[in-house]
Amino acid sequence: MKCGAQLSLYVMADDFVRVILSSLDAIAPYRDHLRIETDDISTLVVGPPELIFPTMRELFVAAARSGHHVAMHATISRGCPGEPDMDICEPEQPSAFDEDLEKRKRRAARAVTDAPSTGQRVAVQFSLxxxxxxxxMDEIYGCIDFLKASPVFxxxxxxxxxxxxxxxxxxxALSQAWLSFGDPNAHxxxxxxxxxxSPSPDAAA
Known part of the structure; x- marks a missing residue:
């Protein structure tokens, strides 16, 4: 199975180059466990599924701490049948998918509750x-139930x-949506x- 993300970081500032490059330094601790490739459009992150969202978090938080308005777009995928299996993508933890949907929802909720704070506020919209x-659709509805009960909904x-x-x-919450819902053997x-x-009034919502 191949797991990874293509992500693009946008910084609304004159010194965007400095902010982006320094933000890439923040993911240095993950580089021994991931394949990371950056070009002029996006950064590819490939590796164990449990590390994909922590890596994205560190990159985005580092950019946001510049104080500038920053945005990131990402496409995250696991199990794509058109991609070759890669040993680097072996999960570090067993899948929870053998548990029924209600147990997975509770497990995901605990993980969000236990997540450490960063001190950086963000807003995200996403689709699973x-x-x-x-x-x-059962998996999507289960994920929505989990999200609606979480403190970040x-x-x-x-x-x-x-x-x-x-x-x-x-x-x-994003990581749990990806890891806990959807057949681990499917795409x-x-x-x-x-x-x-963001300067938008919605940023404070």
Whole structure:
């Protein structure tokens, strides 16, 4: 199985180059466990599924701490049938998918509650796509139930869910949505946009 993300970071400031490059330094501790490739459009992060969202969190929080309005768009995927299996993507922990949906919802909720704070507020909207199985909507509804009960749920939007709060529990909620819902042997994807320090009035919501 291949697990990874293509992400693009946008900094609304004259010194965006400095902010982006210094933010990439924040993910240095993960580089021994991941394949990370950056070009002029995006950064590819490939590796164990448990490390994908922590890596994204560190990158985004480092950029947000510049004080500038920053945004990130990412496409996250695991189990794509069109991608080769990679040993680097072996999970560090066993899948929780053998548990029934209610147990997975409670397990995911505990992980969000236990997530450490970063001191950086973020807002994220995302959509979960568990591809393949006929009962995929059961997984989506289960994920929505989990999110609505979490402290970072903001509101439902057309085609997506908005989360807001400290980046620690927000990115943990995203990670749990990806790891705990959707057959681990099937293709599961997430499309997300994150924002911090926005001048929009909604940024304080």
């Amino acid at each position: 796509y568990p591809l393949g199985p006929a009962d995929y 903001d509101r439902a939007k057309n085609y997506c869910t908005r989360l807001a709060g400290d980046a620690g529990p927000v990115f943990e 599961v994807a997430i499309d997300l946009t994150a924002s911090a320090n």
